[in-house]
Amino acid sequence: xxxxxxxxxxxxxxxxxxxxxxxxxxxxxxxxxxxxxxxxxxxxxxxxxxxxxxxxxxxxxxxxxxxxxxxxxxxxxxxxxxxxxxxxxxxxxxxxxxxxxxxxxxxxxxxxxxxxx
Amino acid sequence: xxxxxxxxxxxxxxxxxxxxxxxxxxxxxxxxxxxxxxxxxxxxxxxxxxxxxxxxxxxxxxxxxxxxxxxxxxxxxxxxxxxxxxxxxxxxxxxxxxxxxxxxxxxxxxxxxxxxxxxxxxxxxxxxxxxxxxxxxxxxxxxxxxxxxxxxxxxxxxxxxxxxxxxxxxxxxxxxxxxxxxxxxxxxxxxxxxxxxxxxxxxxxxxxxxxxxxxxxxxxxxxxxxxxxxxxxxxxxxxxxxxxxxxxxxxxxxxxxxxxxxxxxxxxxxxxxxxxxxxxxxxxxxxxxxxxxxxxxxxxxxxxxxxxxxxxxxxxxxxxxxxxxxxxxxxx
Amino acid sequence: xxxxxxxxxxxxxxxxxxxxxxxxxxxxxxxxxxxxxxxxxxxxxxxxxxxxxxxxxxxxxxxxxxxxxxxxxxxxxxxxxxxxxxxxxxxxxxxxxxxxxxxxxxxxxxxxxxxxxxxxxxxxxxxxxxxxxxxxxxxxxxxxxxxxxxxxxxxxxxxxxxxxxxxxxxxxxxxxxxxxxxxxxxxxxxxxxxxxxxxxxxxxxxxxxxxxxxxxxxxxxxxxxxxxxxxxxxxxxxxxxxxxxxxxxxxxxxxxxxxxxxxxxxxxxxxxxxxxxxxxxxxxxxxxxxxxxxxxxxxxxxxxxxxxxxxxxxxxxxxxxxxxxxxxxxxxxxxxxxxxxxxxxxxxxxxxxxxxxxxxxxxxxxxxxxxxxxxxxxxxxxxxxxxxxxxxxxxxxxxxxxxxxxxxxxxxxxxxxxxxxxxxxxxxxxxxxxxxxxxxxxxxxxxxxxxxxxxxxxxxxxxxxxxxxxxxxxxxxxxxxxxxxxxxxxxx
Numbered sequence: 001x002x003x004x005x006x007x008x009x010x011x012x013x014x015x016x017x018x019x020x021x022x023x024x025x026x027x028x029x030x031x032x033x034x035x036x037x038x039x040x041x042x043x044x045x046x047x048x049x050x051x052x053x054x055x056x057x058x059x060x061x062x063x064x065x066x067x068x069x070x071x072x073x074x075x076x077x078x079x080x081x082x083x084x085x086x087x088x089x090x091x092x093x094x095x096x097x098x099x100x101x102x103x104x105x106x107x108x109x110x111x112x113x114x115x116x117x
Numbered sequence: 118x119x120x121x122x123x124x125x126x127x128x129x130x131x132x133x134x135x136x137x138x139x140x141x142x143x144x145x146x147x148x149x150x151x152x153x154x155x156x157x158x159x160x161x162x163x164x165x166x167x168x169x170x171x172x173x174x175x176x177x178x179x180x181x182x183x184x185x186x187x188x189x190x191x192x193x194x195x196x197x198x199x200x201x202x203x204x205x206x207x208x209x210x211x212x213x214x215x216x217x218x219x220x221x222x223x224x225x226x227x228x229x230x231x232x233x234x235x236x237x238x239x240x241x242x243x244x245x246x247x248x249x250x251x252x253x254x255x256x257x258x259x260x261x262x263x264x265x266x267x268x269x270x271x272x273x274x275x276x277x278x279x280x281x282x283x284x285x286x287x288x289x290x291x292x293x294x295x296x297x298x299x300x301x302x303x304x305x306x307x308x309x310x311x312x313x314x315x316x317x318x319x320x321x322x323x324x325x326x327x328x329x330x331x332x333x334x335x336x337x338x339x340x341x342x343x344x345x346x347x348x349x350x351x352x353x354x355x356x357x358x359x360x361x362x363x364x365x366x367x368x369x370x371x372x373x374x375x376x377x378x379x380x381x382x383x384x385x386x387x388x389x390x391x392x393x394x395x396x397x398x399x400x401x402x403x404x405x406x407x408x409x410x411x412x413x414x415x416x417x418x419x420x421x422x423x424x425x426x427x428x429x430x431x432x433x434x435x436x437x438x439x440x441x442x443x444x445x446x447x448x449x
Numbered sequence: 450x451x452x453x454x455x456x457x458x459x460x461x462x463x464x465x466x467x468x469x470x471x472x473x474x475x476x477x478x479x480x481x482x483x484x485x486x487x488x489x490x491x492x493x494x495x496x497x498x499x500x501x502x503x504x505x506x507x508x509x510x511x512x513x514x515x516x517x518x519x520x521x522x523x524x525x526x527x528x529x530x531x532x533x534x535x536x537x538x539x540x541x542x543x544x545x546x547x548x549x550x551x552x553x554x555x556x557x558x559x560x561x562x563x564x565x566x567x568x569x570x571x572x573x574x575x576x577x578x579x580x581x582x583x584x585x586x587x588x589x590x591x592x593x594x595x596x597x598x599x600x601x602x603x604x605x606x607x608x609x610x611x612x613x614x615x616x617x618x619x620x621x622x623x624x625x626x627x628x629x630x631x632x633x634x635x636x637x638x639x640x641x642x643x644x645x646x647x648x649x650x651x652x653x654x655x656x657x658x659x660x661x662x663x664x665x666x667x668x669x670x671x672x673x674x675x676x677x678x679x680x681x682x683x684x685x686x687x688x689x690x691x692x693x694x695x696x697x698x699x700x701x702x703x704x705x706x707x708x709x710x711x712x713x714x715x716x717x718x719x720x721x722x723x724x725x726x727x728x729x730x731x732x733x734x735x736x737x738x739x740x741x742x743x744x745x746x747x748x749x750x751x752x753x754x755x756x757x758x759x760x761x762x763x764x765x766x767x768x769x770x771x772x773x774x775x776x777x778x779x780x781x782x783x784x785x786x787x788x789x790x791x792x793x794x795x796x797x798x799x800x801x802x803x804x805x806x807x808x809x810x811x812x813x814x815x816x817x818x819x820x821x822x823x824x825x826x827x828x829x830x831x832x833x834x835x836x837x838x839x840x841x842x843x844x845x846x847x848x849x850x851x852x853x854x855x856x857x858x859x860x861x862x863x864x865x866x867x868x869x870x871x872x873x874x875x876x877x878x879x880x881x882x883x884x885x886x887x888x889x890x891x892x893x894x895x896x897x898x899x900x901x902x903x904x905x906x907x908x909x910x911x912x913x914x915x916x917x918x919x920x921x922x923x924x925x926x927x928x929x930x931x932x933x934x935x936x937x938x939x940x941x
Contacts, residue, residue, distance in 0.1 A: 012222075034137065036619050052164045061258040240637070242638055289557050398460065
């Protein structure tokens with residue numbers, strides 16, 4: 001389990017870096033939003049890993065079970081997931097409007113059009 | 118065995134994320150993002166987080182995929198490579214920034230309690246109360262539901278408002294004006310007879326399942342949010358197969374918006390009722406004669422509020438996007 | 450109901466928002482939203498007086514005691530900020546009905562007011578809460594509403610600005626979430642007071658350092674600290690004018706508040722300033738922000754954009770106050786938070802009046818405009834003087850305390866930098882005054898009337914507040930002094 005512990009957080013960091021990279025580098029606005037999702041999901045994985053207890057079960061009370069994983073991190077991440085989808089939906093709505101008024105969803109083309117104006 | 122699956126899933130997550138960086142076809146990227154959502158949901162199951170897994174599957178693989186695909190059909194499928202050579206500094210800069218952030222986080226994880234440790238502060242402080250006393254204080258088996266709806270019910274109220282805010286935002290930005298009556302909007306899959314018949318049988322089942330998830334959340338994984346998403350997906354399916362015009366006959370604009378508002382108000386009213394009865398905001402103990410009964414009532418109603426708002430807002434968002442799509446290019 | 454005041458001021462707007470969706474008619478929605486906001490304002494004023502009389506108030510949500518439940522905690526630090534937020538919101542909403550007539554399509558007005566209420570409720574929630582995760586939830590409520598409000602701007606660039614803000618804001622919020630997670634993993638708690646007690650045990654761990662770094666960087670993103678300010682100028686410039694008025698006066702202040710709360714209360718003065726070169730970092734960024742943003746402001750033609758850069762510069766002053774790490778320094782920051790809210794509120798609202806008549810607020814089209822809109826430009830003039838820091842205005846008071854805090858530390862060059870920064874603001878304000886008052890009306894000046902009273906009255910309320918609190922400083926100074934003393938007398 002020692003190795004696994006490290007492995008979990010390494011993966012979180014790698015996923016976070018990939019998501020962050022997509023957000024900064026991608027020229028396409030929709031892909032940026034997908035990058036944001038990956039970025040956020042990595043943090044969800046971090047929280048949920050923190051709450052896991054070795055040999056535990058899901059925190060639904062049952063007879064004969066004494067060890068439960070942390071329900072609080074689950075609650076926090078449920079909220080965070082909802083926040084994530086809310087942000088994505090709103091972001092996509094803005095992208096739709098950008099497409100309609102700029103005719104493109106590529107960052108550099110939007111910049112070019114703004115400069116001309 | 119479990120740790121083997123654990124490693125496999127995490128490796129697949131990384132692989133999927135890398136693929137998302139490299140692929141330029143946004144349709145494929147969206148599908149990969151859906152897979153990413155599903156994989157993380159599987160991982161959450163391994164981590165004993167069944168409620169979270171349920172939600173992530175519904176959101177990451179379901180709702181967000183549908184929304185992104187709808188948007189893609191309006192904005193174009195392929196990502197263009199940046200033509201401007203000036204923007205080539207970006208990858209290097211991004212890489213530097215990302216590496217610094219990543220290194221900092223790696224540095225930070227070094228002193229964290231070992232993974233799975235039972236004596237870590239997260240397991241020994243605050244949480245034991247939920248696990249040991251919720252049986253007597255609230256008396257429902259699913260501790261996640263207890264914490265979500267009661268101990269930290271105020272956060273969940275905030276969460277419902279977040280969803281409501283997103284619905285308002287989408288309406289404010291891309292709602293098409295009602296006065297311009299649409300030409301009969303045809304569904305993209307209207308000719309598929311088999312699909313139509315199968316889904317006709319499926320839709321009622323999906324709705325019943327939604328209700329089950331809504332009212333069974335206290336005993337197993339589930340609750341208002343998941344139920345709302347499932348319930349809404351029945352409407353998505355109907356709209357996709359029978360056309361938006363048909364679906365709009367079922368779902369009236371005014372009513373669905375009113376429902377979205379009523380869900381939030383229901384949640385808030387439970388809190389205010391507790392205040393009127395002499396307790397603090399959202400103190401369910403004051404809802405009935407004995408505490409546990411009050412907790413049950415409170416949780417039932419706030420979860421219902423969550424379900425109503427989530428289902429309505431999801432339907433609003435989906436319909437608003439799809440309507441916008443079918444009237445492509447229409448200025449406001 | 451008196452015991453419930455602390456939660457009422459958040460749930461009134463929070464529940465008024467969905468109720469507005471049921472009302473539908475935009476006139477009705479406006480009236481209802483304004484009423485709810487004034488009610489909120491009244492509640493927050495009562496709350497402030499209660500805190501001043503009997504000390505900090507704690508309120509347990511759902512009757513669950515902290516740290517198991519969520520706690521609201523109102524003390525001298527956040528009570529005045531609550532008054533500022535709800536007060537500015539109420540005054541701005543009075544003007545909003547007229548101001549958005551020409552800026553937002555009519556069928557969007559109801560949604561606009563709903564988003565406004567949600568935004569305000571979010572800001573109030575962040576300020577009132579004593580729970581770290583609850584900060585994140587309400588931060589997202591206010592952020593999502595803000596993105597919507599900004600994107601409703603008339604110019605298509607509002608959309609792009611809103612999207613950029615959405616990306617930057619979400620990254621910031623996720624950093625904050627990482628920070629909270631790392632604090633939680635080391636302490637097992639989310640309650641701020643409980644965190645403050647439990648963090649010292651583990652304060653020498655790498656994880657807590659990292660938590661601090663992520664949290665503070667995330668907050669800096671939100672408060673647009675130079676050089677993380679890039680989202681701000683366009684967002685403020687292209688958002689509907691009345692939205693800019695509200696946001697510029699409140700939103701960044703709330704982020705500064707969160708920063709102060711975590712640096713001083715949660716992590717503690719010792720940890721923040723001895724383990725980290727925080728003092729040097731904040732001072733450098735603060736001064737750099739003041740100069741760079743002020744100089745850029747001088748070259749703007751769009752006055753909303755100019756004032757937006759000026760806001761970035763003012764954030765520099767706020768951060769500088771924190772970097773002094775002294776009681777006077779933090780008091781100057783708190784005072785300037787309130788005072789800057791008043792001056793930027795007045796300045797942006799006068800621009801809302803200009804935009805209402807001219808359609809834009811470009812300096813090149815404002816030759817001799819003061820003769821056409823004398824009351825509006827007089828308001829701008831007084832707001833501008835306040836921004837510069839001329840005696841008898843609120844700006845003077847906060848600059849005074851900032852400079853004395855710098856001198857107290859013996860930081861002569863910093864005191865000089867503050868004065869030099871004021872000189873730069875003289876230049877960009879003077880440009881406007883020169884064009885508006887001393888250039889004669891040319892053909893390019895549109896033939897317009899004075900702004901309507903529905904904008905002028907709220908505008909002058911703010912202007913008079915600038916003068917009143919500049920002359921009678923007893924309330925603001927005593928409140929911020931007590932707050933600063935609390936921070937240093939502290940929870941530990």
